[in-house]
Amino acid sequence: MQKEIKLRNFHEAKWDEPIVCELSVPGQRGILIPPAEKGIQNEIGDIEKVIPASLKRKKAPNLPEIAQPQVLRHYLRLSQETMGQEIVADIGLGTCTMKYSPKINEQFVRNSKFADLHPLQDDETTQGILEIIYKAEQCLKAISGMDAFSFQPGGGGQAVFSNASVLKAYHTARGEGEQRNEIITTILSHPVNAASPATKGFKVITLMPDPKTGCPSVEALKSVVSEHTAGLFITNPEDTGIFNSQIKEMVDIVHSVGGLCIADQADYNGLFGICRARDAGFDMCHFNLHKSFSSPHGCMGPCCGAQGVKEELAQYLPKPRVKFDGEKYYWDYDGKTSIGKVRKFYGVVATVLRAYAWIMAMGAEGLREVADTAIINNNYLMKKMLTNVKGISAPWQEGEFRMEQVRYSWEKCKEDTGVGTEDIERRAGDYGLQSYFLSHHPWLIAEPMTPEPTEAYSKADLDEYAAIFEKISEEAYSDPELVKNAPYKTAISKVSHPGIDDPNDLIVSWRVYKKKKGLK
Amino acid sequence: MKKIGLIINPIAGMGGRVGLKGTDGADTLQKAISLGAKAEAENKTVKALLALQEAAPENSFIIYTCSGKMGEYACQKAGISPIIVYHPDAMTGAQDTKNAVEEMQKRNMDCLVFAGGDGTARNICQAVGDQALVLGIPAGVKIHSAVFATKPTNAGKLLAAFCQNKTAEKESEVMDIDEDAFRNGQVSARLYGYLRIIYAPNLVQSLKSGGVFNNKEANFGIADYMIDHMEKDVYYLIGAGTTTRAIMERLRLPYTLLGVDIVQNKKLICQDANEKEILEMIDNKPFKIVVSVIGGQGYIFGRGNQQFSPVVLQKAGKENIQIIATLDKLVALQGKPLLLDTGDSVTDKLLAGFYQVLSGYDEHYVYQAVYE
Structure with missing residues (x-):
């Protein structure tokens, strides 16, 4: 029996909290560290002389002076004005795969056995973490079908760039570096698939979607491949959630002219155990361990874009890589043909550790269940949205199932009521939802919305999510101004776009703030 | 006020x-x-x-x-x-x-x-x-x-x-x-x-593209790429429109907004050329046609640029036609193809197919042109 869905009478905390620098009171401080004992002082000498002059600031940094309780209060207040995966059903952020990050994995990375490791320690003293990195690589090889992985790239964007670098190195080594100067991508691929090769100096040719299927046209691809083609960079599946049934054919076309094929699998959630990049003929791929593999997101910070390649390309991967000689694990710094380092030391190893723990906890069958559940959740939600919510549609291949996400359109609602996706997104905040992802630019689908309900959400979560949009749609049709002026119950009210976009109003630091506001 | x-x-x-x-x-x-x-x-x-x-x-x-x-x-x-x-x-x-x-x-x-x-x-x-x-x-x-x-x-x-x-x-x-x-x-x-x-x-415009594009800057990006890649001694037939006009502006040359200007070695050879002048000029010489797209409709030939007659277009061939349009303009077509209506079915058929449309500095989008 369908349980009645009661929408929350939500209201976010609103502290009107000043910027931390504004809280500064000269003379306030945190704890005082007691002076070192006499014996230590005698041993070390004058601490001022221990630090080389070249490393010392000439002027003390202008940090806020605040006592510890005020610091704690400040950040707790801000945290109450923050929405996120751990406080709401964060279904809205499609392409980001906002799944639950098991807390046991946090205990692993915060454990002193891991946290106190130093990257310059001798291999003999770090066999445990080396074994984990090595075994995580074996797992990803099995999951993707590729022959070697590097965990050095610090995010998906860097992994795509690193793949572009490997591609360049491969063609150059074959004497075709100058000739093969064109990359093909699709407009619905993550923008980095165009940006990274362009940064490497390639001419980037972009395919548009077929107006009927929403997938890139094979005929269009055939029209642009040539002896200049270096490779195809494509997000698969694209963020529309539409399964590209011609992907193998596309790969074969690019291979037929000597190009390589690179799959952006930042979001792999709908494919675990179902199909592998290598089996579709791809030569390289990457996974965002901070997405599909449960590690928390970190905006190019504590992330990992695991970069996988076929055997013949392994020599170009970033170095060092962890190897195993049958007895012990070690960092292999050889590799004369490597593209070099792309990140300090070994990349973000904490993310690898979390992902490895997650993979081992899930097991092979569990990973397949992730994809199955993510797809079922997504199609259940799509059915509810398209059936119950007025003014929304799922363009391209209407009536067909989707993979792990859907790019919806509120175009009809906008035409009927004047209420568009940005209004609806803000109004969703009044019902306790994190904002949702609209679309990468340009908007090929008008008034877009791209949620992704991963495997982590229950039927009750999905029902509540759909009910919220059913309610907002009703509001749009009965009282459009109510939605247009939203939000009313969040920490920040409606912000005008021109103000955000105007570089003259942009303030990125306290120093700039003071300058623009004329403060001393 | x-x-x-x-x-x-x-x-x-x-x-x-x-x-x-x-x-x-x-x-x-x-x-x-x-x-x-x-x-x-x-x-x-x-x-x-x-x-x-x-x-x-x-x-x-x-x-x-x-x-x-x-x-x-x-x-x-x-x-x-x-x-x-x-x-x-x-x-x-x-x-x-x-x-x-x-x-x-x-x-x-x-x-x-x-x-x-x-x-x-x-x-x-x-x-x-x-x-x-x-x-x-x-x-x-x-x-x-x-x-x-x-x-x-x-x-x-x-x-x-x-x-x-x-x-x-x-x-x-x-x-x-x-x-x-x-x-x-x-x-x-x-x-x-x-x-x-x-x-x-x-x-x-309808909110199809969503992005905030500065058309002028996008046009100049296209123009700069075209100019940087102009080949020596090749005649460039610059068609009508504001996107094409940007090329002439960047070259600091006079232009005809609704006509065809001919440029060679970055110099103006003929302003507001008609079909006869074009044919005389390109006789057995290398040339390229640069055309923009009519916003919202997608026409590239047959609407306001009749100087590019079937004879001129057949001499050029598909490979010597460079279509330029901002991404904003392409997206606003909502998936509709580019349109050919040269008045001659043989020419239309000859020119139909996929083009690499230049949409910014070194930005190329593959788009299909069809005839009705």
Whole structure:
């Protein structure tokens, strides 16, 4: 029996909290560290002389002076004005795969056995973490079908760039570096698939979607491949959630002219155990361990874009890589043909550790269940949205199932009521939802919305999510101004776009703030 | 305080409701009236003015308009007291639109707002060229031009934003069709010119592209790439349009907005060339054609660039045609292909297929061109 869905009478905390620098009171401080004992002082000498002059600031940094309780209060207040995966059903952020990050994995990375490791320690003293990195690589090889992985790239964007670098190195080594100067991508691929090769100096040719299927046209691809083609960079599946049934054919076309094929699998959630990049003929791929593999997101910070390649390309991967000689694990710094380092030391190893723990906890069958559940959740939600919510549609291949996400359109609602996706997104905040992802630019689908309900959400979560949009749609049709002026119950009210976009109003630091506001 | 000039074409839109394909020409108007057509433009203008009043700060604008049906009545219905600058006869026509524009120009309007369709836009374009900032309230039967707000209330909102200096401006196509041909079932719209319009992404064009693109910068990106890759001694036939014009501007050469200019080694060889001149110039010599896309429609040949005749196009071949268009323009086609209508089916067939459209500096999008 369908349980009645009661929408929350939500209201976010609103502290009107000043910027931390504004809280500064000269003379306030945190704890005082007691002076070192006499014996230590005698041993070390004058601490001022221990630090080389070249490393010392000439002027003390202008940090806020605040006592510890005020610091704690400040950040707790801000945290109450923050929405996120751990406080709401964060279904809205499609392409980001906002799944639950098991807390046991946090205990692993915060454990002193891991946290106190130093990257310059001798291999003999770090066999445990080396074994984990090595075994995580074996797992990803099995999951993707590729022959070697590097965990050095610090995010998906860097992994795509690193793949572009490997591609360049491969063609150059074959004497075709100058000739093969064109990359093909699709407009619905993550923008980095165009940006990274362009940064490497390639001419980037972009395919548009077929107006009927929403997938890139094979005929269009055939029209642009040539002896200049270096490779195809494509997000698969694209963020529309539409399964590209011609992907193998596309790969074969690019291979037929000597190009390589690179799959952006930042979001792999709908494919675990179902199909592998290598089996579709791809030569390289990457996974965002901070997405599909449960590690928390970190905006190019504590992330990992695991970069996988076929055997013949392994020599170009970033170095060092962890190897195993049958007895012990070690960092292999050889590799004369490597593209070099792309990140300090070994990349973000904490993310690898979390992902490895997650993979081992899930097991092979569990990973397949992730994809199955993510797809079922997504199609259940799509059915509810398209059936119950007025003014929304799922363009391209209407009536067909989707993979792990859907790019919806509120175009009809906008035409009927004047209420568009940005209004609806803000109004969703009044019902306790994190904002949702609209679309990468340009908007090929008008008034877009791209949620992704991963495997982590229950039927009750999905029902509540759909009910919220059913309610907002009703509001749009009965009282459009109510939605247009939203939000009313969040920490920040409606912000005008021109103000955000105007570089003259942009303030990125306290120093700039003071300058623009004329403060001393 | 902004000075807004308002001109209504009172008969605009009257043909549509009674099944005529426009209201241009006295005979058509009479026929429309006899079929029971009612004036639509005034009501639509009232809607725009009400929206303007609601959204604009007090005392932020003043309306200058014409007496009676050409603006005064609409202002009264919206509760606005305008300044009357022109008094038309009872039976208004295209000349009245032009006269009204002239009177407003004398008074230095900040912008000219007109209610009408493509025919009215054409008259305004003839009268002001690029000398005034304008905005159309969509009220005609034919709305092919890109100079109109998406609906009357949005025109009002856009004007309110303009009064608060929150809008940008851009050049947009004035398109019109041969109405006689249209009534006989033949659609043949052509590029007639460009108007500088008040612009805010979500109120002028449909919100298909979402991104905030600066058209001028995008055009210059395209132009710079074209110039950087011009080959020695090759003739470049630069077609009509604002995207192509950017190439001439960057080369600091005179240009013809609605014609073909020929450039070789970055120097102007022939301005506003006709078919005969083009054929003489390119005889057995290497040349390339550079064309832009007509916004919203997708035509690349056969609309306003007849100088690129089937003979010229066949000599060029598909490989020597470079299509240029901003990504904004491509996305606004909503997946519709580029269109060929050279008037010769053999040429159309020869040129059909996929092109790499240049959309920015070294940005290439694969797009299909078809013929109907």
